[in-house]
Amino acid sequence: MPKSKSAYSIPSKKQKSDTYIFVVWVDNEAGVLARVVGLFSGRGYNIESLAVAEVDAVKNISRITIVTTGTPQVIDQIKLQLTKLVPVHKVAEFKREDKDVIFKEMALFKVVGKRNKIEKCLNACKKFNPVILDETKTSAVIQITALRREIDVMNKKLKPLGLISTSRTGAVAMTRGAKIFN
Amino acid sequence: MPKLLTGAEIVFKCLEDQKVEHIFGYPGGAVLPIYDELKNHPSIKHILVRHEQGAGHAAEGYARSSGKPGVVLVTSGPGATNVVTALTDAYMDSVPLVCISGQVPTHLIGTDAFQECDTTGITRPCTKHNWLVKDINDLSKIIHEAFRVATTGRPGPVLIDIPKDIQFAKTKYKKPNKEKKLNGKSHNKFSQDQIDELVNLLSKSKKPIIYSGGGVINSGPKASQALREFVELTGFPITSTLQGLGAYPGDDNQFLGMLGMHGTYEANNAMHDCDLLINIGARFDDRITGKIDEFSPNSKKVHIDIDPSSINKIIKVDLAIVGDVTSVISKINKTISKRKNGHSKSNKSNIAKWWEQIEKWREKDSLNFVNSDESIKPQHAVRRLYEITKNKDTYVTTEVGQHQMWAAQHYKFNKPNRWMTSGGLGTMGYGLPAAVGVQIAHPEKLVIDIAGEASVLMTMQEMSTAVQYNLPIKIFILNNQYMGMVRQWQELLHEKNYSESYSEALPDFMKMAEAYGCKGIKADSPAELDDKIQEMIDYDGPVIFDCHVDPNENCFPMIPSGKPHNQMILGPNDQEENKIKGKGKALV
Numbered sequence: 001m002p003k004s005k006s007a008y009s010i011p012s013k014k015q016k017s018d019t020y021i022f023v024v025w026v027d028n029e030a031g032v033l034a035r036v037v038g039l040f041s042g043r044g045y046n047i048e049s050l051a052v053a054e055v056d057a058v059k060n061i062s063r064i065t066i067v068t069t070g071t072p073q074v075i076d077q078i079k080l081q082l083t084k085l086v087p088v089h090k091v092a093e094f095k096r097e098d099k100d101v102i103f104k105e106m107a108l109f110k111v112v113g114k115r116n117k118i119e120k121c122l123n124a125c126k127k128f129n130p131v132i133l134d135e136t137k138t139s140a141v142i143q144i145t146a147l148r149r150e151i152d153v154m155n156k157k158l159k160p161l162g163l164i165s166t167s168r169t170g171a172v173a174m175t176r177g178a179k180i181f182n
Numbered sequence: 183m184p185k186l187l188t189g190a191e192i193v194f195k196c197l198e199d200q201k202v203e204h205i206f207g208y209p210g211g212a213v214l215p216i217y218d219e220l221k222n223h224p225s226i227k228h229i230l231v232r233h234e235q236g237a238g239h240a241a242e243g244y245a246r247s248s249g250k251p252g253v254v255l256v257t258s259g260p261g262a263t264n265v266v267t268a269l270t271d272a273y274m275d276s277v278p279l280v281c282i283s284g285q286v287p288t289h290l291i292g293t294d295a296f297q298e299c300d301t302t303g304i305t306r307p308c309t310k311h312n313w314l315v316k317d318i319n320d321l322s323k324i325i326h327e328a329f330r331v332a333t334t335g336r337p338g339p340v341l342i343d344i345p346k347d348i349q350f351a352k353t354k355y356k357k358p359n360k361e362k363k364l365n366g367k368s369h370n371k372f373s374q375d376q377i378d379e380l381v382n383l384l385s386k387s388k389k390p391i392i393y394s395g396g397g398v399i400n401s402g403p404k405a406s407q408a409l410r411e412f413v414e415l416t417g418f419p420i421t422s423t424l425q426g427l428g429a430y431p432g433d434d435n436q437f438l439g440m441l442g443m444h445g446t447y448e449a450n451n452a453m454h455d456c457d458l459l460i461n462i463g464a465r466f467d468d469r470i471t472g473k474i475d476e477f478s479p480n481s482k483k484v485h486i487d488i489d490p491s492s493i494n495k496i497i498k499v500d501l502a503i504v505g506d507v508t509s510v511i512s513k514i515n516k517t518i519s520k521r522k523n524g525h526s527k528s529n530k531s532n533i534a535k536w537w538e539q540i541e542k543w544r545e546k547d548s549l550n551f552v553n554s555d556e557s558i559k560p561q562h563a564v565r566r567l568y569e570i571t572k573n574k575d576t577y578v579t580t581e582v583g584q585h586q587m588w589a590a591q592h593y594k595f596n597k598p599n600r601w602m603t604s605g606g607l608g609t610m611g612y613g614l615p616a617a618v619g620v621q622i623a624h625p626e627k628l629v630i631d632i633a634g635e636a637s638v639l640m641t642m643q644e645m646s647t648a649v650q651y652n653l654p655i656k657i658f659i660l661n662n663q664y665m666g667m668v669r670q671w672q673e674l675l676h677e678k679n680y681s682e683s684y685s686e687a688l689p690d691f692m693k694m695a696e697a698y699g700c701k702g703i704k705a706d707s708p709a710e711l712d713d714k715i716q717e718m719i720d721y722d723g724p725v726i727f728d729c730h731v732d733p734n735e736n737c738f739p740m741i742p743s744g745k746p747h748n749q750m751i752l753g754p755n756d757q758e759e760n761k762i763k764g765k766g767k768a769l770v
Contacts, residue, residue, distance in 0.1 A: 008468060008743055013475070030314070035306060042307045073494065080491035086311040086331060 015071040019048070019096040021103055021173050022078065023181055027087040028054045028062040035085055036064055045070060045078055049105070049148065049170035061089065065172050067096070067148070092181035094173075103173040107151045108133070109142045113162030121161050125154060186352040189318055189344065190219040193282065195355050196325035197226055202253050204229060204244065204622055206237040210257025211297060212284030215349035229622060229651060232643035234261050236615035238268020239641070242277045243619030246602045247577055249402060251278040251332050252619065258284045259297030262343075263304065267609060269339045270308040274606025275425060276400055278337035280328050281309075287347040288316060301343045310338040318351035326358040335369050336489040337400055369488050370505040377513050379501055380460075380484055381521065385529050387458035387482075389536045390418045393441065393470075396425030396605075397463015397487060399598045401507035405429070406598040408511035409462065415518050417530040419540055421449035423464045424590055424605045432594030438540065439549070442470040443741050444587040447548035447750060448540050450739075453478050454747035455539070461485045463507045466496040467606070476746035486510050548739045549591050550755055558708050560585060560660045560731040564592040564632065567658060570715050577620045577629045579603065581613040581637030584666035584737045589632040591737075611640030614657060618644055621653040628656070628719065635661040635728075636685055645698040648724040656718050657726045662733040663688060670736045674751075691728035700724035 026032045033052055040047050048067040055063040070078065075093065082091045094101050111121045118140045122130055128144035135141075144154065148171060155166055175181060187195065193216055197205070206229045209217045220228055231237040234256045241252025252272075256265050262283045272279045286295040302314045311331050313324045321344070328340045384390065392413060398405045406429045413420050413436055420430050421441040430437055439446035441453055453459065459481040464470070471477045474496065483499040485492070486507060493502040503510055551561045564585075578593060579602040580586040586603055595601050602620060604612035613631040621629045631638070638659055648655050668683040695702030701721050705714040705728070718725045738753035 030316075031302060031306070034303070038306055073498075077491065077495055080493075084489070084491055 015073065017069045017071055018075070019067065019069050020075050020093050021096060021101070021171060022064075022066040022068065022082065023092045023173055024064040024066065024082055024088060025090040026062050026064060026085075027089070028060045029087060032062070032087045033064070035087065036066075036082065039081055039085065040066070040068070040078075043077070043081065045074065051170035051172050065170060067171050090181075100176050100179075101173055102176060103147070103171050104145050105148055105151055105169055105171045106143065106145045107154070107166060107168040109144070109154070109158055109163055110139065110165040111142065111158065111162045112139045112164050114138070117162045121158050121163070124157055124161070128154070184354050187355050188215070188219075188352050189315075189321055189349040190215040191222075192318075192321050192353070192355050193325065193344070193349070194219055194223045194226065196322055196329075196358075197253065198223065199358055200251075200326070200329045202226060202251075205253040205255050206231055206240045206244070206619065207255030208232075208234050208237060208257065208261060210259075210261050210284065212258035212286060212346050213255060213261075213282075213344075213349075214284075215346065216255065216282070216284070216344075228255070229618070230647065231615065231618075232646050233641065234264035235267050235611070236618070236641055236644040236647065238265045238279065238281070239271070239609070239612050239615035240619035240622070240644070240647075241279050242268060242272050242275075242612075243579055243602050243616030244623045245272075245277050245279060245619075246399075246616075247599050247620040248623040249599065250623075251280050251329060251337075254279060254281040256281065256283050257297065258286055258301065259299045261297075262301040263299060266304060266308060267607075269305055269341065271604050271607040271609045271612065272339040273308050273310070275604065276337050276396060277339065278332040279339035280325075280332050281305075281339060281341040282325075283341060283343050284349070285314070285343045285345040288345045289347070291345065301341070305341045308339070309341050312341040312343065314343045315345065315348050318348050318353045321348065321353070322356040329358075336397075336492075370509050371490070372503045372505045372510060372513075374513070374517075376501065376503050377510075377517050380503065380514060381517050383458055383482055383484065383501070384416060384418075384518070387529070388532050389452075389456045389481075389539075390416070390458040390460065390533060391438075391452045391456040392416075392418050392420040392460045392462060393423070393453065393464055394420060394426045394429055394462040395423040395464025398426055398429040398507050399463075401463065401488075403598055405463075405506075405508040405511065408508055408515060411515050412511050412518075415515060417533065418460075419452055419537070421445070421452065423467070423470055424603060426464060427590060427601045428595035428598045431596045433596065438544075440590050441747075442467075443472070443743075444591065444737055444739065445741075446591075447546045447739055447752065448543035450741065450747040450750060451543050452540055456481045459483045461487070461499070462511065463487060465492045468496075469605075471496065472741045473744055473746045478747070546752065546756065548750070548752055548756075550753055551735070551738075552754055553708075554732065555708060557732040558705065558711055558729060560588050560662065560735055561592055562708065563658075563660060563711060563729050563731060564588045566711055567630070567632070567715055568593045570712065571628060571630065571719065574628045574719075576600065577602070577617075577624060577627055579613040579616040579620060579629070579631045581631070581633045582608045582610045583634045583637060583668075584662075584670065584735075585632055585634040585637075585660040587667075587737045588660070593632070610634075610637035612637075614638055614641050614655075615644045615647075617655040617657070618647055618651075618653055621648075621655050622651070625653075629654075630656045630658050633657055633659045634666060635659050635663065635688060635691070636665045639689075642694070645695075645700060645724065645726070649699045652723065654721070654723050654725075656724070658718070659691060659726065659728050660731050661688075661691070661728055662731050662735070664733055666735075667737070673736065674742070691726050695726040698724075698726075700726060702726050702728065704728045704730070706730050
């Protein structure tokens with residue numbers, strides 16, 4: 001009998017991981033984000049991006065959007081574990097590929113350079129609703145909204161055109177049509 | 183205008199309304215106002231421990247033996263950090279605890295004040311929920327909510343951190359809300375359809391097995407009753423996890439013994455070969471399943487659990503029934519009985535062959551060991567202890583290690599709540615303080631901690647608590663001078679390199695007993711064992727029993743890690759046999 005030198009079993013075959021978006025409605029109270037995030041780190045789940053803000057000031061509800069990757073079993077666990085947390089009201093999850101859900105991130109780009117370079121930047125961003133938030137003779141702050149991977153691409157593309165600083169949010173999500181998450 | 187109460191008074195008001203009779207604690211600067219208030223509440227008795235970990239384990243023993251939540255009171259900083267092990271232990275084994283900790287005054291939080299620590303931050307991953315009370319007006323609501331969270335659903339520990347200024351502040355007291363807000367988290371989520379589906383599976387099965395766990399105990403005595411009816415109705419074999427022992431009588435013929443890493447040959451082989459596996463209130467722990475890929479490969483799997491997150495966490499199941507064990511099993515029993523009235527055909531004949539197979543496995547007698555006239559074998563000691571105490575409604579706690587497994591294998595439990603052991607976290611030092619808590623809950627009963635000499639030294643100071651409150655707990659130490667389970671793993675897996683597992687300079691437990699003011703008894707030879715055990719039981723007061731056992735004994739049978747259930751290592755008798763017969767293990 002070949003001997004395992006561990007008191008634990010050997011990991012079994014890995015299943016395929018997929019990217020999922022979780023939307024979590026929580027009581028907006030002290031420590032609630034730490035509970036949600038601590039659950040992810042404590043159980044070895046991964047967080048790709050995170051967005052959180054209060055959405056209902058009367059009922060004191062915050063909405064947390066988390067992008068994560070995992071096997072179907074892990075995704076199932078994340079949902080069930082989140083649901084168990086006392087301040088959590090509701091958890092919805094969907095695949096990133098889901099056509100019924102819109103999912104966006106925002107980025108701010110600071111470009112420093114001559115006018116023509118800034119123009120080139122704006123042009124490159126055309127597909128992503130660019131808005132100029134600040135402008136001087138030698139600089140501009142451009143806001144775009146896009147998917148994560150698109151922002152990654154733009155980030156690379158604008159570097160040679162004078163991009164010196166990027167700030168971006170986590171993803172937020174909303175269902176299409178009249179339906180809401182349930 | 184209603185009377186205004188201080189925070190400290192409100193704490194006790196809440197405890198009274200929650201019908202708390204005992205709290206386990208240790209005073210300190212940040213909880214002094216609460217301790218000051220203690221004298222005004224004669225219905226609540228405080229048990230002073232010697233270390234906060236002891237308070238936590240004592241409360242666990244109290245909770246597990248009585249079904250009521252255990253209450254712990256500790257100070258800020260070190261008081262809170264010392265209780266973390268016990269909270270984690272309770273979290274892993276689903277024990278309802280309410281821990282109240284003092285905190286530095288609100289205005290000093292975050293300033294690294296004396297005995298300040300981020301208690302809610304530290305205990306967040308080891309509690310079901312915790313609260314830092316920042317407003318006196320929230321205090322009563324939070325305490326009542328804490329009791330609700332700890333005791334409903336899958337039970338577990340909670341913590342309430344109360345800054346010192348809140349303990350002095352005054353407000354009106356609010357009684358607990360009668361209407362329980364469930365927050366969408368009601369526990370019984372099963373339907374009659376699922377019950378019917380299960381009953382169909384039962385009647386079709388030829389090789390069924392029931393695998394019950396701590397959930398049956400947590401669901402209350404009615405669950406054990408329902409389980410017994412269920413087993414009788416179906417005629418199925420039943421095995422149990424470490425935590426589930428006692429839910430079904432250990433000496434009944436349908437009981438196959440414990441399963442898992444140190445489970446019996448018949449239980450593990452039945453798990454492996456079955457065609458229907460019914461998990462009732464257990465969680466497919468890795469000490470149970472062995473190698474996941476080869477776990478019970480040909481069976482339909484049913485999982486009954488109150489916690490939806492337990493389902494499909496480790497083992498994918500075919501039918502999941504989310505609900506309280508008592509309600510689920512009672513529903514199943516009713517459904518079976520109803521159907522039987524229609525046509526009395528039971529499937530007991532279907533499973534006759536399966537029972538024949540199980541009897542063949544049983545003949546292996548996998549819990550057997552080679553006894554000796556010269557030295558006390560630890561298994562023999564536990565068996566004698568069982569024989570001598572079995573008619574006494576005995577409560578048994580354990581530490582963690584070989585002695586724990588021998589206790590689980592050789593001591594037969596017939597009732598729920600009689601067996602308290604640290605399974606999930608495996609906390610050495612659990613048993614002695616747990617015995618203190620059990621004895622507080624059951625002052626007239628015999629309470630024994632089956633201990634190892636290494637484990638018991640970790641919380642030995644609680645003997646002082648036992649002596650102070652005249653708690654006649656019996657600490658039965660299987661003294662083999664080694665951290666036995668560590669030594670066993672080193673023997674089997676690390677070429678007998680016994681790195682740091684031998685305890686040199688062990689204390690003289692007889693003298694230790696004397697120093698604590700309790701009785702010490704020592705046994706060296708099998709001939710004197712019975713008399714000495716009787717002496718221990720007859721003595722009216724705490725006893726430390728130093729039972730010198732064979733230091734080289736290993737705990738068998740055993741599933742080596744990474745192996746499936748049907749590849750067990752059996753004891754020395756069988757190993758001898760195998761040498762002669764070659765591959766004797768291919769018995770089936």
